[in-house]
Amino acid sequence: MARFSLEEVFARLLDRYGPQHWWPAETPFEIVVGAILTQATSWRNVEKAIGRMKEAGLLEPARVLVVPVAELEEAIRPAGYFRAKACTLKRFCTLLNDRYGGDLARMLAAPAATLRRELLRVRGVGPETADSILLYAGGYPVFVIDAYTRRIFSRTGLIGPPSDRYDDWQAEFHRNLPPDPELFGEYHALLVALAKDCCRKRRPQCGRCPLQDGCRAARDPEYLDRN
DNA sequence: GGCCAGGACACCA
DNA sequence: TGGTGTCATGGC
DSSP states (O other), X not given: OOSSOHHXXXXXXXXXXXXXXXXXXXXXXXXXXXXXXXXXXXXXHHHHHHHHHHHTTOOSHHHHHHSOHHHHXXXXXXXXXXXXXXXXHHHHHHHHHHHHTTOHHHHHTXXXXXXXXXXXXXTTOOHHHHHHIIIIITOOOOOOOOHHHHHHHHHHOSXXXXXSOHXXXXXXXXXXXXXXXXXXXXXXXXXXXXXHHHHHHXXXXXXXXXXXXXXXXXXXXXXXXXX
């Protein structure tokens, strides 16, 4: 089974890639926006969309709430799925306005379990998006599970959730790591760094998935020590 | 020109 | 419950 604990894997990743200092954003609301816009989308495109929202003065909840949806769509177009994501942004801001008087700090001070339930009731916000908001904007010790995390750990076999469900994956990390938001944030960021590094280096051998079997960094943790 | 990127959801069997 | 189609842009 596991040759390394999850903490040992983290230490190796940190040693190799250094602190990632996620989430890349200037304000909590920018974190929320980024979490929604990055759904199935490269961060490069998200940055463009956020830049356009900034230029249009739309990077505040009160503006998103009142701006015509077509205008919001146009701003976030580079992020893809712009119609769905514009609606999701507006729905989030509606929740924020109705339940917390538009005060994001107040929303983020709500109990994590309560806030997670409320976020998941917003159409377009699923578990990964909700948890990204809870962790990076709210500072709650909630581990974010993304596609990279699943692929990396299912191939290394370091942990084995009973099913492929989001909550089961998350429970494994919560069981095996101390509930430290700094650790969780860095860990998630480092897994993305590993995936991207691996992708760049192994592209010729790797076929369509950057973490397929041809990718040694994905299946062999010691690869990180030797290279 | 095809594939994929830091998902979520509706629909179907 | 699990599988599949849909949403859409931009870089490689």
